[in-house]
Amino acid sequence: MTAPVLALVGATGAVGTVMIDIMNTRSDFPWGEVRLIASPRSAGKKINVRGQDLTVVALSPEAFDGVDIAMFDVPDEVSAQWAPIAAERGAIAIDNSGAFRMDADVPLVVPEVNADQIDNRPRGIIANPNCTTLSMMASLGALHREFELKELVVASYQAASGAGQSGIDRLYAEIAALAGKEAGVAAGDVAQVLAAAGLSADDSPFPAPLVLNVVPWAGSLKDAGWSSEELKVRNEARKILGIPDLKVSATCVRVPVVTTHSLSVHATFAREVTVEAAHKIFEEQPTIVLIDDPAAGKFPTPADVVGGDPTYVGRVRQALDFPNTLDFFVCGDNLRKGAALNTYEVAEELAKRL
């Protein structure tokens, strides 16, 4: 057959930009044509992909003609409208928004965990998980295969870029506003310092200052005080792992980190689990890097792992008081494995099957 045609919808956004970086650095490249699609505002822009200047075309039904696989890195409402149109035109849509993740007719895929779900796509749409969920899926999927996951308590340390380019810009602006005032500013004066520098709280994508602070909120308010981000972690983990009754409590907290989400994970299994067994499983999983030697000061931190493809795992401990339970810490680049990379890996899996 001829080499398949890959489309990228949202080519000029924060995740789209990372996607182009991934395409430019991938060793194998199975695509006969890459088509870059964006809003009419960005149409005509030229972006270099693997040595060729490609012209961005405007989103339209016709833009999907001849496309085999269309990756969507756009807001929920754009995906909700356009992924079905792409599917109608014959493309398989891989959507990175929240529009289809919990749709029973749309598989939610992390290739190293549930690649088998890729072929079960009655709507012609495959969904990519939320970046916070994704950051722990490689590690939990690998442990679940061996020990059968039953319960999960997680607390997140989420990066500003999870809120898109405006989140990154805001964090940089807040840091700049502190410049020269570091030695004098007590943490409690942060809001005043930001206001004095002309940074209005109303203009922030975050509900509180993020610099020199942490903010226990991400997403929108759902039932009974839970945030949308916390429910995504629960519901998406259940769907990806195929454990409909998995017990989950998640607390999602934004921290002043540009890129890379971290999670503190407390995971209880049906069977006995040791640190040695977990280390072996993590070492054997190609998409995980184990950094776990605290005696030598070695554990994953966002600054060490940003820009990398793998999930980094460390601080693996057997819970002292909970049977069959591990506590550990994971870091994953939320724009790569947490978004663009996983979507692209799903596209690669599909390319093998076309």
Added chain:
Amino acid sequence: MTAPVLALVGATGAVGTVMIDIMNTRSDFPWGEVRLIASPRSAGKKINVRGQDLTVVALSPEAFDGVDIAMFDVPDEVSAQWAPIAAERGAIAIDNSGAFRMDADVPLVVPEVNADQIDNRPRGIIANPNCTTLSMMASLGALHREFELKELVVASYQAASGAGQSGIDRLYAEIAALAGKEAGVAAGDVAQVLAAAGLSADDSPFPAPLVLNVVPWAGSLKDAGWSSEELKVRNEARKILGIPDLKVSATCVRVPVVTTHSLSVHATFAREVTVEAAHKIFEEQPTIVLIDDPAAGKFPTPADVVGGDPTYVGRVRQALDFPNTLDFFVCGDNLRKGAALNTYEVAEELAKRL
């Protein structure tokens, strides 16, 4: 009786400085005399306490003569040597170091939780808990009285000042090193930016860059990968609450916040617990401020609570999948309630009984 004499050992340190601020702003002041004690290096220095310039005296056995209560805000090894000397000289020592916390003959006291333990002090020493443990004790103690705590899974967001003045200085220096480079620095370049600014990793009290980063480590390495800070949370919570078999898993993480520790808490009780009942308990506890209205963007963050005496609680949710379980978020100023304030409150309790 004559008004009691209060000594402060470590008057010139980070916590000692906060202690003097607390003494200067307390409405009732039961002390007949305040004696400021520090290392010989600081002796002779004058510090104003409630309008009087007091001269710091050098630490010596004689410095404790006539002292009723001696508060120690000094490193473990200094407390280990000198608190027993103060007790021998007739003072009751209240020690904020880790030297005596797990000593069976030394009570570990949080006044609103276990004030009754104050009188049970065979060595003449009372210990003040670790700041991370303390940040959640007011809230857990109040819930435990009503619902009987059984299990605890916590993840911390710990401030730089938990590592003392050198931690504060380092975080400010790291922020200053970023100045002017914000727009260009990707999170992954932080270590290089710091090195280029002359900030050696070897000079940091933290094992990794803290600015634009989080570091899943605090304290020293203990058995099986656990950090000393994580074991303190477990062992001190058990002792303070009087639950020797309390199940605890803690993961301690340092974040780029100057002052105020935060904790994500997942707490399981023997009896059914609702958000409404928990709200009522928190509202009735004078040392807790409940900020829990996410629809209005209201929840505690370190920037809001630093410099305050209470523990701030919010994000209270009934766990969706775990019976009798609450998830919530607490913030407490680690230099005040987490250290100086609690020590001073113990001294006030003692003053009532002298």
